[in-house]
Amino acid sequence: MRTEELISMLATNAEPVARGAVRRRLAVVLVAGGAGAFALMLAWLGIRPDLAEAAREPMFWVKLALPAALLVTALVAAARLARPGVRTGHAAEALLVPVGAIWALAAASLASVPGEQRMALLLGDTWASCPFNIAALSVPAFLAAFWAMRGLAPTRPAAAGAFSGLLAGAVGATAYCLHCPEMAPPFLGTWYLLGMAIPAAAGAIAGPRLLRW
Amino acid sequence: MREREDQLKSLLLRGLAGEGAAYEAFLRELGAILRAFLRGRLARVPDEVEDLVQETLIAVHIQRHTYDAGQPVTAWAHAIARYKMIDFLRRRSIREAVQEPLEDDADFLASSDEEAREARRDLAVLLDRLPDRHRLPIVFVKLEGLSVAEAAKRTGMSESAVKVGVHRGLKALAALIRK
Numbered sequence: 001m002r003t004e005e006l007i008s009m010l011a012t013n014a015e016p017v018a019r020g021a022v023r024r025r026l027a028v029v030l031v032a033g034g035a036g037a038f039a040l041m042l043a044w045l046g047i048r049p050d051l052a053e054a055a056r057e058p059m060f061w062v063k064l065a066l067p068a069a070l071l072v073t074a075l076v077a078a079a080r081l082a083r084p085g086v087r088t089g090h091a092a093e094a095l096l097v098p099v100g101a102i103w104a105l106a107a108a109s110l111a112s113v114p115g116e117q118r119m120a121l122l123l124g125d126t127w128a129s130c131p132f133n134i135a136a137l138s139v140p141a142f143l144a145a146f147w148a149m150r151g152l153a154p155t156r157p158a159a160a161g162a163f164s165g166l167l168a169g170a171v172g173a174t175a176y177c178l179h180c181p182e183m184a185p186p187f188l189g190t191w192y193l194l195g196m197a198i199p200a201a202a203g204a205i206a207g208p209r210l211l212r213w
Numbered sequence: 214m215r216e217r218e219d220q221l222k223s224l225l226l227r228g229l230a231g232e233g234a235a236y237e238a239f240l241r242e243l244g245a246i247l248r249a250f251l252r253g254r255l256a257r258v259p260d261e262v263e264d265l266v267q268e269t270l271i272a273v274h275i276q277r278h279t280y281d282a283g284q285p286v287t288a289w290a291h292a293i294a295r296y297k298m299i300d301f302l303r304r305r306s307i308r309e310a311v312q313e314p315l316e317d318d319a320d321f322l323a324s325s326d327e328e329a330r331e332a333r334r335d336l337a338v339l340l341d342r343l344p345d346r347h348r349l350p351i352v353f354v355k356l357e358g359l360s361v362a363e364a365a366k367r368t369g370m371s372e373s374a375v376k377v378g379v380h381r382g383l384k385a386l387a388a389l390i391r392k
Binding site for chain 2: 006012014086213
């Protein structure tokens with residue numbers, strides 16, 4: 001088949017294309033991934049019983065703001081990476097803002113207590129399970145994000161996979177906030193970030209394999 | 214350069230809105246640009262240029278929903294062309310050429326080449342290798358120009374199965390070229 005024939009074949013009966021494919025697919029990721037993470041958290045872990053009291057403390061909202069800020073950053077980066085020829089801007093640097101903020105809070109909180117109490121702030125009661133719970137809650141959004149990316153055209157599959165994974169991790173961590181009793185910044189700055197880094201790393205590895213087109 | 218971009222963009226936007234003739238003109242212009250771009254970079258494998266032009270045109274078509282009207286067409290098409298070229302070079306393990314410096318979108322637009330050579334892989338032959346659920350929708354809708362409804366009647370498939378068959382079939386065709 002000559003190229004000329006291919007071109008007329010492609011153009012024959014080409015249907016009008018709906019606008020906003022990237023936005024629509026990412027909306028599905030948020031809705032399906034968010035609902036999946038929330039349902040999983042409810043069924044498997046349960047909402048913390050003192051949620052109403054905890055919500056009166058500013059630290060509860062700071063804790064929620066950490067995954068929320070990473071979620072927004074990852075969402076913007078994923079939307080850019082999904083389209084050929086769009087620069088990602090400063091997505092990676094933007095991640096340093098919430099991470100730097102929680103680390104600053106963590107340093108202040110560690111400095112404010114005597115040395116022997118610092119380990120308790122860092123480890124809390126649940127450090128051993130926290131990252132894995134967050135990673136597990138991110139699975140629905142991870143599947144949805146890879147479905148979304150596979151229907152789009154990322155030209156940098158490792159980066160697209162990493163930000164898709166981070167997006168999923170942030171969705172999982174947001175849902176986990178409603179269960180998890182920990183409130184100390186050193187804990188959040190370590191185990192929450194680790195929990196979100198697990199799906200991000202998995203995404204970076206899976207991207208080049210699953211996102212080729 | 215500006216003019217060329219504006220012209221391509223207007224053709225593509227009209228094409229995305231469903232104007233077949235504008236879309237065909239867009240693909241023809243882009244095909245010539247792709248040919249010049251790839252010929253300049255694949256001087257060592259001149260016989261494969263036309264195949265890659267065809268593969269890239271199919272990719273542009275399949276991915277046309279990722280174009281955003283706020284973005285220069287040149288940047289979008291250039292990124293697809295680079296992606297397909299690098300993928301091709303990796304497949305052939307031609308390493309040194311991948312290290313090429315990033316060039317401007319303006320350079321991408323600068324030249325075009327309308328003299329198509331023969332492609333080595335014949336898409337018509339590859340098409341025969343697709344399963345009926347992909348092949349028949351492409352033959353009826355894209356080659357014979359029947360409407361989706363008519364193609365559905367002829368094949369006994371549902372209209373949505375015909376549409377899906379065209380889309381998946383083109384993807385499968387692109388995958389066959391890559392082999």
